[in-house]
Amino acid sequence: xxxxxxxxxxxxxxxxxxxxxxxxxxxxxxxxxxxxxxxxxxxxxxxxxxxxxxxxxxxxxxxxxxxxxxxxxxxxxxxxxxxxxxxxxxxxxxxxxxxxxxxxxxxxxxxxxxxxxxxxxxxxxxxxxxxxxxxxxxxxxxxxxxxxxxxxxxxxxxxxxxxxxxxxxxxxxxxxxxxxxxxxxxxxxxxxxxxxxxxxxxxxxxxxxxxxxxxxxxxxxxxxxxxxxxxxxxxxxxxxxxxxxxxxxxxxxxxxxxxxxxxxxxxxxxxxxxxxxxxxxxxxxxxxxxxxxxxxxxxxxxxxxxxxxx
Numbered sequence: 280x281x282x283x284x285x286x287x288x289x290x291x292x293x294x295x296x297x298x299x300x301x302x303x304x305x306x307x308x309x310x311x312x313x314x315x316x317x318x319x320x321x322x323x324x325x326x327x328x329x330x331x332x333x334x335x336x337x338x339x340x341x342x343x344x345x346x347x348x349x350x351x352x353x354x355x356x357x358x359x360x361x362x363x364x365x366x367x368x369x370x371x372x373x374x375x376x377x378x379x380x381x382x383x384x385x386x387x388x389x390x391x392x393x394x395x396x397x398x399x400x401x402x403x404x405x406x407x408x409x410x411x412x413x414x415x416x417x418x419x420x421x422x423x424x425x426x427x428x429x430x431x432x433x434x435x436x437x438x439x440x441x442x443x444x445x446x447x448x449x450x451x452x453x454x455x456x457x458x459x460x461x462x463x464x465x466x467x468x469x470x471x472x473x474x475x476x477x478x479x480x481x482x483x484x485x486x487x488x489x490x491x492x493x494x495x496x497x498x499x500x501x502x503x504x505x506x507x508x509x510x511x512x513x514x515x516x517x518x519x520x521x522x523x524x525x526x527x528x529x530x531x532x533x534x535x536x537x538x539x540x541x542x543x544x545x546x547x548x549x550x551x552x553x554x555x556x557x558x559x560x561x562x563x564x565x566x567x568x569x570x571x572x573x574x575x576x577x578x579x580x581x582x583x584x585x586x587x588x589x
Contacts, residue, residue, distance in 0.1 A: 280305050281326070281430055281460050286335035288321055288484075295321050296332070297484040303477070305429075308452070308461040310471030310492070312580060313481035319464050322481070323434055326462065327357050339430060353381075356428035356459075360435040362419025366408035370399060370418055373407060377422045393421040397451070413444030420448070431461045437470055449474060472496075472576040480580065495579055502545040504555060505531075507568040509538045518562045519543065524551055538567060 281303040288296040296318045303309050313319045324330040326337055328348050337344040339351040365373055371390060378386040394400045397417050402410065407418060416439070423431060436452065437445045452474050455461060465471055471478060471492075478495045480488040488495065508515055512533075519528050524545055531540040545551045552569055559566050 280338075280340055281462070282336075282338035283322075283326070284336045284338070286322070286325060286332045286337070288318075288325070288330070288332050288334075295484050296325075299335070299481070299484070299486055301479050301486065301489050303460045303462065305460055306457045307477060308456055308463065308475045309477040309479055310475035311462060311464040311479050311481070312468070312471060316483075317481040318484040319481060323432060323462075323464055326432055327355060328352050353426070354429045356423035356426070356431045358419055358423040358431075358433045358436055360438060362416060363422070364407050364415060364419060366415075367406065369404050369406055370394075370410075371403040373418065374421060374425065378425050381426050383426055389425055389427075393424045396424060397421040398447075411444075413440050416440060416444070416448070420451070429459060431455065431459050433461065433463045435465055436463065437465070437467065468575070468577040468580055478576065492576065496576060502526075502548050503572045504543045504545065504551065505540065505568070505570050505572050506543060506555070506559075506566065507534060507538065507540050508559065509565040509567060511537070512539060515539060515541075515564060518559070518564060522555070522558055524554060524558075542572070 283299060283301050286296050286299040287294070299318070299322065301309070311319055311322065321330065325332050325344075328337075328344050328351065331345060337351070339354045342351045342354070344351040365376070368376065371394070374390045374393065375386055378389050383389050394403050397420060399414075399417060399421060402414065407415060410418065416436075420436070423433075433452070437448055440448060449470070452461065452463070456476075463471065463474060475492055478488065478490060478492050479486060516528075516530075519525060519541065526544045526546045528541050528543045531542055533539055543555065550571065552571060556566060556569055
């Protein structure tokens with residue numbers, strides 16, 4: 280379990296963290312979000328023990344990072360946005376070196392385990408500088424896994440990866456859930472939505488949202504509907520335009536000949552499906568589908584930031 284209690288941090292007169300508190304239960308994954316300058320990097324640096332907060336505590340499975348940093352850091356595997364690789368070393372040589380730095384006893388066994396976990400066995404004697412960016416990222420992930428850390432801190436783990444490597448890395452992170460407490464910082468909200476059980480959003484150094492991913496999405500707009508209808512395009516758009524309950528609408532695509540998909544934004548958040556369906560049926564429009572769309576994490580994030588700015 281990771282407990283963060285009342286973190287505060289300033290650089291000169293600029294207060295970058297303001298009484299930040301949250302908790303990550305064992306086996307859960309939390310996504311750390313925030314725009315540039317929100318305090319994400321400072322929070323990550325404090326969690327890894329790189330920075331000491333001016334106020335507050337970080338507790339790793341009951342061990343206070345400030346009071347006993349060595350013991351707390353032994354529980355952490357850290358993958359920075361730019362992996363800490365010595366590119367003139369071979370993969371296995373580098374991992375042995377990191378195992379030595381971590382004070383691991385059974386180094387060869389530990390390295391064999393992470394090579395197998397990360398599917399790096401075939402390239403273990405290759406120079407790191409000759410590997411693709413995706414493979415180098417995998418080596419960086421392997422060093423974070425040395426020592427079987429209970430807590431993983433991943434900063435932009437999928438940045439710059441091609442689709443195949445990104446998929447492999449997502450699957451790996453999913454496989455680690457349940458056995459590790461995982462913190463992921465990313466600007467790609469779809470990654471957070473897919474990988475994380477909980478979402479923490481920082482704004483100007485403060486926690487503005489801390490909730491489960493599913494509940495966060497429920498907080499989003501509830502006034503958008505997707506409809507699929509058949510007819511003459513011009514006639515359908517006129518009918519939709521004249522419906523009093525609709526604030527705006529947009530064309531999405533033509534699914535097949537004379538079958539069109541639209542997004543409708545209602546004037547209020549009440550469930551309007553029955554009324555929209557009744558209206559279209561009364562106008563003799565063939566309705567193939569109507570659904571209330573669920574807000575994405577990106578929708579909620581943008582909406583929340585707009586509310587904070589106001």
